[in-house]
Amino acid sequence: MLGEDVIELDRERRQRLPSWSEIVDGLRSATSDTSDTAVEVLKRAKGRPVLQPRCGVGGHAEMLDLLRALESAGAPDLLSVTIDSHTRLRHFATADRVRRENPAQLNGYPLVAHGWERGRELVAAVGVPLQVRHGSPDGRDLFAVSLAAGITSFEGGGIGYNIPYAKDVPLADSLRAWQQVDAVTAELARSGVVLERELFGSLTAVLVPPSLSLAMTLLEAVLAAEQGVRCVSISYPQSGEVHQDVAALRAIRAVAAEYLPADMTVFTVLHEFMGVFPAGRDWAEALVHYGGLVGRLGGADKVITKTHQEALGIPTAAANAHGLRLARAACSPLLDFVRLDEGRVAEEQHWIEREVAELVTPVLERPRLATAVEAGFAAGTLDIPFSASVHARADVVPLRDPTGAIRYHAAGALPLSGDVLRRQHRLLSHRTAALTDEILADINYFADRPPWTAEKGQVPA
Amino acid sequence: MRDTTFRPRRALVLGVAASDAHAVANRLIHLMLTEQGFRVRNLGVCTPLAEFADAAAELDAAAVIIGSVNGHAVNDLADLPGLRAMGRLACPVVFGGRPSIEVGGAATGRARLRELGVDHVLDRAEQLPALLDSILAPVLTHAG
Incomplete structure (x- = not known):
């Protein structure tokens, strides 16, 4: 099902991938006593969001260390493999050269250059599912390598991973690439492996009107449904005004019920505030905590967390784990007394x-x-x-x-x-x-x- | 509204350096200059220096304004001396943004941009209108 009639991949890369049945078996083995798929984790949310940080570094050993450090210090429900910008733009040879010469220069993990075998080592290193987060207008080769690695969650879509990220990729090209990703996702579900397919509603992450975010992810979800996908996660970026944010998270479910097939499962995801963060640690921590609370109040199935170091650059593992713990506290029963003006x-x-x-x-x-x-x-x-x-x-x-x-x-x-x-x-x-x-x-x-x-x-x- | 009537009609070329995809500041500066009556052709993010030169020649631009915040500006503008040697990009080149992301590296970054031939290095968008007026003024006088 990774055939050329379904998804177009780089020829040499396709030859290095395991067979389709091996890929499916690898993804199935994620469903065992010791580990889950991403979707199984999301199903456990039930009113308290599961939590996931962003994380990705260039070197393989460093990435293994980062995932393990976050798992032990932050107790996330899911972990991210955030991909570097060369790989996002399909500059695989550049990503490969930089990861050999100076991996610290990369702003994420070059999964295609490291290869699916190393991806499997990432999956095996931690007890929670991984998600590949990137920003590729055309993520097909990255998707195939992610599947071969046994990763059960893949972010992106033909609008949200093109218009905010790329200068001149025609929408026809990005939509077609993501239709092929969705066709493979649908085929995998028929084989018993339901992937998390998260649609990126944060767009440019700067002052995004909620209805615009929801309209874009809804169109991507309808496109996915056309390819046979029956499970998506729809993400929304925290605006910072609690009534608006809770309304937007609830509206995701309402518009999904109206416009998507009745048998489609929709998970809602809140991206904690993505804009310019305060430099001061206490005010930044308040914002991270507030994001977790908004996710819980809005009934989000998942919250992607932020850190008190956002204003300073890429956060350390310790700061990232601290952000997870702050969000966890905000979602705890301690704050269940908080009520909003429901009329508003x-x-x-x-x-x-x-x-x-x-x-x-x-x-x-x-x-x-x-x-x-x-x-x-x-x-x-x-x-x-x-x-x-x-x-x-x-x-x-x-x-x-x-x-x-x-x-x-x-x-x-x-x-x-x-x-x-x-x-x-x-x-x-x-x-x-x-x-x-x-x-x-x-x-x-x-x-x-x-x-x-x-x-x-x-x-x- | 500010005075838009007396701004010369000569075009300005705006864009972001070749390796930088940050669009927000670029969109804001385009909006600000347009609001204030400047004529701007915005080439957007990830624009190679040669494209700035092409647009400047096509429009007979009074100045080229290049933004960058990702720290790679010196690298992205490295071809400026070569282009100028070929007689291209003869108009003033204005740089705005962060010349380096290293802490305390701004002064070095500014100096290296000046060595490449960048005529003006700004760190705040608010400095642009006055500078552009000073660049456009002689043209206005000449045009009567």
């Missing part, structure tokens, strides 16, 4: 669901979805703010309202209704300074606003 959450959720419907309905009504997505981005009826890609207009401009919730200041050509846009403009009527100053203040919302020096709404210029 319901109001937010109503509008998020309405906005998602307005964004995706015109696309889903077209006969061929992948073509419709491509046409939508070309016309600006699908768009994301601050995109790296020339294939998105980036005419959408987000800002925070007085509570900190993220709103549409400018919606570009998005097909949002008058009712939606009037509400958005009303909520932003106080934002009258020069637009770039307002955007900068919002990007630095947490970094510039230590809780003991400023009230909400008094953002330093």
Whole structure:
């Protein structure tokens, strides 16, 4: 089933992979007394999110050490293999050269260069499942090597791993690559191995309006369903305003029930705040803790954790484990007394669901979805703010309202209704300074606003 | 709104250095300059120096503005002397961002960029409008 008719791979790499039946057996052996697949771990969440850190370094021995250190010091439910940027862009030869000469220069683990046999050593080194996290517009070879390594979770999709990450990869190419990944995922499920296929709703990770995140992952989920996939994880980036974030996490389930096949399992994932972190340790820790609590309040099945060192660079293993423990404490019964204004959450959720419907309905009504997505981005009826890609207009401009919730200041050509846009403009009527100053203040919302020096709404210029 | 009427119509070329995919600052600076009445062609992220030269020639640009925050700017701009020797990129080249990610490496990074022929090295986007006005001013006078 890794045949050329299903998924196109580099010819030499395909020849070095084990046979399909060996790959399936390897993935099945992940389901044993001593270990689980990623999906089995997610099923255990039941109201308290399972926790996973990001982690990846260039050297193999160093990666083994990192995974073991995080497992023993942070007790994660899942661990990540974060992939370096050369591999993400399919510069496999460069990744291979750098990992031989100076692996510390890589910003992640070059799994394709290290090879699937070493990937199996990573899987065997720890007692929790691994997920490959990357950012590849075309992740097909990386996917095949991940499967051969026995890794049961793979992140990405044809929109969220292209538009925020690559300058000039046509959507037709990335969507086609990910349709092939999904076709293999569906075939594996028929063989009894259900992968976690997480869709990356964080996009550019800067001031992403919730309905835009949900619309993009929903379209990717429908595309996956077309290929036969019946299990996806849909991730959403914490905005920082709790009612909006809880509403968005709940809205994932509502829109999934509306637009996805009835037999599709959907796990919800909260990415703890992905934007500019405060440099001070105590305020950064408060933000990490807050993220865990938001995930629990929103009923997320999984939370991807952050660390108090985000503002300083790539975190140490100790800081990463500490972030896991903070999130664990935030999700514990200790804070079960916390209640939100449910009316406010319901109001937010109503509008998020309405906005998602307005964004995706015109696309889903077209006969061929992948073509419709491509046409939508070309016309600006699908768009994301601050995109790296020339294939998105980036005419959408987000800002925070007085509570900190993220709103549409400018919606570009998005097909949002008058009712939606009037509400958005009303909520932003106080934002009258020069637009770039307002955007900068919002990007630095947490970094510039230590809780003991400023009230909400008094953002330093 | 600020004065947009009196800004010369001569084009500026904006973009991010070849190895850098950070789009947010680039999008913001494009927005800021457009709001203030500058005419900007934005080449976006991951732009090789030769593409800056091509766009500058095509538009007869008054200046080229290159951003980078990933610490590889000196490497990404290494071809500047070669291009200039061929008579390309004759207009002022403005660099903005972090010339080096090493702690305390900014001064060295700035010096190396100046050695390559970068005309102006800025570390804050807010410094851009005044600098661009000073670059555009003689053109305005000349154009009457």
